[in-house]
Every structure is written in C-alpha cells, then in structure tokens.
Amino acid sequence: MLTFAAAVFFLIVTPGPGVLSTAGLGAAYGFRAGLRYVIGLFLGTNIVALAVISGVAAIVLSVPVIRTVLMIASVGYLIYLASRIAFAGSKLAFIEAKAPPAVLAGIALQAINPKAYAVNTTLFAGFAFAPDNLAFETIAKLLIVNAIWIPIHLGWLWAGASLHKLNLSETNQRRINYLMAASMLFVVALALYSGLKQT
Template identity: 35%
Template structure:
C-alpha cells in the first residue's frame, strides 16, 4: 500500500474546509450547544456522528446515488429532509431561555442527531465529492475508499466537537432571556438558510 503524499496533503485541507464549514449539521450543533449546553447536547452529537458514519458507507458504496436517481424515491427523500430540518429549527428556536428550567422544547437527543445526519443534503454532496476525487492510495481502490472514509470521520469528529463547544460557550455569554431567545431564533434561521442553500446547490 502506497500513500500519495501530494494527494493526502490536498485531501486533508479539502476535508476540513468542506465538513467544517457552516451547514445544517455544524449549525445544528452550535445551536444545540447554545440552547442547551455542551453536556446536555452531547447525545445529539453522538447521534449525528453515528448517522455520519452510516452516510459515509452509503455514499461510498453507491447506495445513495442509486436512491436519489430514482424518480419517486429521490424527491421523497429530499422533501422528508427539508421537513425534518424545519422541525429541528423549530425545536431550537423554542428552546428555553438560558437559565430557564421550563422550556417549550427539550434538548434533542441521539435519534434527532442521527436523523439530522441522514437527512443532511450537504453531507451527501460533500462525501460524494471527496470519494470521487483524491487518489490517496492510487494502487488500491478499496483501500483508498476505506482510508479516506476513516480520515473523513476522524476530522469530522474533531470539527463537530468544536462547533458544539463554540455554541455552548455562547450560552455562558448571554444570560438575558430576551437575548437568549434571539440567539436561538437566529441559529434556527441560519439552519434553515443553510438547508435551503444546500438543497438549491
């Protein structure tokens, strides 16, 4: 097994730029951190990472491409993804103000995080791009895909933890209930905008 150092040097920053940039998952994590705190939002993060791992497998094996190409299944999956993102944005926007123990929304847990990962249109586009390019191990297609998948997962885990931490850090900066509500609503709006952009792109 020979690793092409030039391809690897190009692949790593590409992964960081694509998976670490603002999108439905990263903004969802930051919003969950700001609305509910790092510790409370960790199950949401773990669910998201589990969903990402499955998404990587589905994209890498070509299953997703086949489903999205179907004239009926493709649009249905896209519509379901959009509806779920709206639901998640609502839960974030209606989260209890910081310091308020009686909120109109509970913190999203493992399952919402998993579903977010599986319905994130940006993730499918990004993973397809990363898998189709960059011959890091040019002499072995299978090992090349496995190596890239593991590297993507590792780097994505670091960036997702960072987004959640940054969001939770904001939680301690805003103790005013009205300002807290505005922050939550702002994150929810950004989440919806990122979804719209991802679907349009």
C-alpha cells in the same frame, strides 16, 4: 493525501445543517445535551459514507421520486430542528421543548441531509491517492474524514455551548436561539433553491 485532508476540512467546516444545528443546540441546551446529538450526527455521517462507498446511495438517489421525498423530508426536519432551537426554554405550552434532540435526531438528520451525501460522494469518488489499493485508500479516507469531522463538530458545539454558559438574560438567550434558528432556515432556503434548480 494532504489535498484530500484539506478538502475534508473545507467541506465539513462550512456551515451546513449538521454544524449549524450542532452550534444551535449547544447554544440552546448546553454542551452535554448537544454532545448526544453530535454522537448521532457522527453515526449518521458514517452510515451515509458507507452507503456512498457501497454504491447504495447512488442507486437510491438515481430515482427522482426518492430524491424529491428526501429533499422534502430534509427541509421539514431542518424546520423542525430550527423551531426546537428557536423555542428552547420557551414557556408557551404548544412549543415548549424541554428535552433537546439526542442521538436518533442526529442520525435522522444525516440520513436525509443532502450535504452529507454530496460531501461524501465528492470525497470518496474523487481525490484518489492510492488507486492501486482501493481498500487501503477507502479505510484511510474514512479515518481522515473522522479525524477531522470530530474536532470540527466538537468545536461548533463548544462555540454554541459557550454562549449558553454566559448565563445571558432570557431575552438575549432567546435572541441567540432565534439567530441560530434563522441561520438554519437560511440553509433550508439554499437547499430548496439548489434542489429547484436541478429539477
């Protein structure tokens, strides 16, 4: 069980679309606005976990066309989120983003996030610690994952929001937003590279 908990920690804490977008939204919009997004991520990651546990994800993702569509949707959505973070507070009319992404945005990201499926598949298909009682093991794993997931994401949100609270100059705030957005785009590039290697 401790090995499983350690695996959960390291798989979740590493920068991926969820934690990077959480920190980015915290930096761009503050803690309270980012919290609504984290609630969406939380719901979304549990929906993905249930899809993996039930086998629905394996069936759906076994179709190459669906995998490709999800990858394209994921990349497109991450680029969209990166642009919202980069241009938060911008006065340019065509890119102004007054309202931060909220609950539905978090759910949508997890639903198309390749890392969410990979992490949940790794965690729920491996690391057996109660092979004679699958129901107990599955419930215990869900509780452990959420007990670790919540503070990690709140920590990333707090880190981003701490930058937001510093009341930096508009130029410095814009630089931070650009840096957060660039980090997300780097993840997009890695996802694309990984996806192309598998085809």
